[in-house]
Amino acid sequence: MISTANITMQFGAKPLFENVSVKFTGGNRYGLIGANGSGKSTFMKILGGELEPSGGQVMLEPNVRLGKLRQDQFAYEEFSVLNTVIMGHEELWKVHAERDRIYSLPEMSEEDGMKVAELETEFAEMDGYTAESRAGELLLGLGIPLDQHNGPMSEIAPGWKLRVLLAQALFSDPEVLLLDEPTNHLDINTIRWLEGVLTSRNSTMIIISHDRHFLNSVCTHMADLDFCELRLFPGNYDEYMTAATQARERLLSDNAKKKAQIAELQTFVSRFSANASKAKQATSRAKQIDKIQLDEVKPSSRVSPFIRFEQHKKLHRQAVILDRVSQGYDGVPLFKNLSLQIEAGERVAIIGPNGIGKTTLLRTLVGEAPPMAGTVKWAESADVGYFAQEHGDDFKDDYNLFDWMSQWTQGGEQLVRGTLGRMLFSNDDIAKSVKVISGGEQGRMLFGKLILQKANVMVMDEPTNHLDMESIEALNLALDNYPGTLIFVSHDREFVSSLATRIIELSADGVTDFSGTYEDYLREIGVAS
Template identity: 55%
Template sequence: MIRVKNLSVSFGSRILFENVNLGFDQGNRYGLIGANGAGKSTFMKILVGDFEPSTGTVTIEPGLRVGVLRQDHYAFDDFRVLDTVLMGYPELWEVMQERERLYALPEMTQEEGLRVGELESSYADMDGYSAEYFAAELLEGLGIPVEKHTELMSSMNGGWKLRVLLAQVLFGRPDILLLDEPTNHLDIDTIRWLEEFLQDHKGTMIIISHDRHFLNTVCTHMVDVDYKQITMFSGNYDYFVAASSLSREQQLADNSRNLEKIAELREFVARFSANKSKAKQATSRQKQIEKIEIQEIRPSSRVSPYIKFTPKQQLGKQVVTMSGVSKSYSDLQVLKNVNLDIVQGDKVAIIGANGVGKTTLLNCMMGEVGVDEGTVVWGKSAQPSYFTQDHSDTIPHDTTVYEWLRGFDHEADQQTIRSILGRMLFSKDEVHKSTEVLSGGEAARLMIGKMLLEQGNVLLLDEPTNHLDLEAIDALTKSLIEFPGCVIFVSHARQLVTDVANRIIEVTPNGLIDFVGSYDEYLAKRPNLVAV
């Protein structure tokens, strides 16, 4: 379906990847993975035709329809939400528009009448009579309520617009589907719906995602962009990690054995090459040395931060208690009569639809916003450390990475600050980098660095994986599992919730569902749980 031949991309002297040869086949679902900056988005843009490679070609089988998830928030502002989705099938949309125009005429000519007949035939062939139903079904699956379907796109916020654009590309049922971070701005239930939809889709897919569970559930192959090469593997993400790790270990072991063998043979050659009776054997050993191959171990652009949270004070049993807490913004009541008691050992995942009040719940806990009613009481030994979702509110643009971090502990020496920044992958002169130019991933790692410095015994995190790559997410997940204190986190990342949480709090419009147990146990019992 798609053939990539001798593809190379370079920017000046920097080679992004070179001599790439790949084939993407019918029905397979490919996860495009690699460290931030490795070239995933560039490769996707080349496939779409939005970027010209330095050398090489991309060939797509003629006649195939390609669907691309676009990130242009404003392109459809003058159209209704439902119409924007229908435009995902351009041929059908054109038929619908012309059909509507002709039916609106007071009278039709014979030619126009014949044209209507042709249009009706095409309309039926393209399932036009069920099109609006299918479009509405997609929108509802992606969490957009029916009452929003007839509103203009200009009335929607950025997160809702991206959902509509995702519905648009899915509606066209293209033969080839190219998706760049499709789970962004989706809540955990919507991601589950999308996983099921994509598993049922028969076309070929190429997907960029940092969501491990999503990659494992949806993808049949991994396409790894790493250190100037793009390599394809069969299997999902976990299989790729295990297989590539095993392959590297095998290469290292083979090289070690071969180097030992070479050393042994060289010693023989050195001892007996001048000995006439052994000269023939020495020559034979030399030939053996020349035949032994030492495999080149390819370096990787993947680097993992070193995250280990170590609280400076032991946490007592009581962590935080919320009693009768209510919070409104103008006429919108977000929290009503919330009662929670969080204790030592709890690792709480706060889940729920977008905009339902998860961040407000954390902000009320931390005193970032005042409550309208009720009380929030922290345990005497509790020392909370907070990872906020909006880093721009926490990290100003008029300082450096080093100075910002040092501001949280003026008594910390330079070596301590530099050590933490190094663990967060800010090395050497990067510690003096301006906070104004930080990428989303860098800002997220800097926030984690702040928490490492604070050494709190209660960690509160609001969507910590949003801008992190897979290596950083894995490192964070491991550290939260091993953390001896209490963890309270908001996340839509299924893998993080599954691996870390032992208590689930779902925020709903009707109140909270508070469940002690794993996320999988919660899903099994959820139909019988009631919000209070």
């Protein structure tokens, strides 16, 4: 379907990747994975023709249509939402636009009449008469309400524009589909819908995602960009990681055995090379040493932070009680008369569609937004650590990394440096301003803060946003081992499934409070997990 020959991409002295030759074959769905900065999005742009490589070429089989998830949210502001989706099928849109142009003429010539008749035939062959209903179904699946379908893109909120662009990519139903982070800005239920859509299609897909459950559910193969090269592997993400870890361990184990053999032979050579009676044997063993080749174990670009959350003081019984809490904006409530009691040690996942009030509920819990009605009462010994979804306020002052982290402890310089090191910041990094670090680096800084605070309750709003896979897995493991109370919002299915002991779902119909895991909850509401 689509292949590359000797693709190299170089920015400055060091290549991102070099001489990548790979073939993505028909009907397979490839998860393109690799550490942040390894070049995944760059490689995807090269495949989609948006970027010229430093060397090599991309080859698409003749008459194969390529579709991609576009990233420019504001490119279609003057078009209607429905038309933006239909534009995903470029040939159909050209026929649609020319047909509309001719019909809008004050007078139609004979030539125009013949042309429009041809266009009508083409339009029908491309199933153009059902285009609006098919586009509408995709928009509804992605949570765009019917009353917005005929309105302009300029009236759609920024995060939701990306959903329209995702519908655009899906609408074309091309032979090759490129999706860069398709689950961004989607809630957990919409991600589950998208998994079903993608697995029902026959397109060859190349997908970048940091959502492990999504990759496991959708992908038939992994394409791993590491060591400046791309390697394909049959299987989903978990299967690939298991096999890759085992292969690396085997390589290291074989090298260790070879090194022991070399050392043993070297000892004999050193001891007997000057002994006339043993000289022949020493020479033979020296030749054996020359023949032993150690396998190259390339340094991986993947690095994991070391995260471990502890609590200063154990909390007993209730952590927090909400009594008939109502909250919203400008007098319009997002939720009303919400009463909850969260016990110490519980791990509560708050889920629901975007815009329903999940972040507002967390901000109400931590006191950032006083409730419109009702009360929030924390236990006297509750010490709450908060990880907000937006980090602007956390980094508004122009500290360097060392001084910023020093605010959260009296433990001295070594403790601060050690915490920064475990969050993957080198000695050269710590003098950098917090104003210039990336979203993922901000996240790791906030994890460092929570490590130092040792709170017995943690409230976390989408903590996996902007993180690479290694950081997500390290955070997941740390929270699994955290002895305190956890209240969190996340769209990451694996994260919710592995951590939550209680599910609170906010919806337009009200609040559902379920005691049990996310898988138990899906079974309870009759949804296949």
